[in-house]
Amino acid sequence: MKHKGFTLVEILIVVIILGILAAIVIPQFTEASDDARESSLRSDLQTVRSQLELYRVQHNSYPDGATSADWIDQLSETTDIDGDTDGSDFGPYLQKFPVNPFNNTSAVVIDADGSSGPGLASTDTAGWYFDTTTGKFAPNTADHASY
Numbered sequence: 001m002k003h004k005g006f007t008l009v010e011i012l013i014v015v016i017i018l019g020i021l022a023a024i025v026i027p028q029f030t031e032a033s034d035d036a037r038e039s040s041l042r043s044d045l046q047t048v049r050s051q052l053e054l055y056r057v058q059h060n061s062y063p064d065g066a067t068s069a070d071w072i073d074q075l076s077e078t079t080d081i082d083g084d085t086d087g088s089d090f091g092p093y094l095q096k097f098p099v100n101p102f103n104n105t106s107a108v109v110i111d112a113d114g115s116s117g118p119g120l121a122s123t124d125t126a127g128w129y130f131d132t133t134t135g136k137f138a139p140n141t142a143d144h145a146s147y
Helices: 008-059 068-076
Strands: 108-111 128-131 136-139
Touching: 008 068, 008 136, 068 108
Parallel strands: 108 128
Antiparallel strands: 128 136
16 A cells, blocks of 8 residues: 655745745735835825915915924914914814824924925934925935935
8 A cells, every 4th residue: 555645855846936936925015015105105295285385375384383293283283374273263284294104203304494405304303304495395214305
């Protein structure tokens, strides 16, 4: 009576084939994840930029909060004509300020004199960059500063 089963060589061939398939498939999942974060970043940029323009039209200036939290509050709470958050004339422009998907923070570097640039501040510090002189809002990551 013969015993039927797999030989060691057959099992090794199957393991090698599975390894090759895994090496092909896993990088595709990683790329899909990066593509999703990039898509989220672009969507968030479009939303915030359009709401910044609406704020500028209604207040005749961009938000001018002295700190990141104050600046974000001017966009996510109701404001008066001067941009003070105790008013109820305008806004809120955003229900929740977005998190930069590449460094997982929503803080904003506010550059009042235009001397800095996107990607120059530590990515641990802020997810976004805003230039008060030009109104440019960008991700605070060197790889995405041109968006």
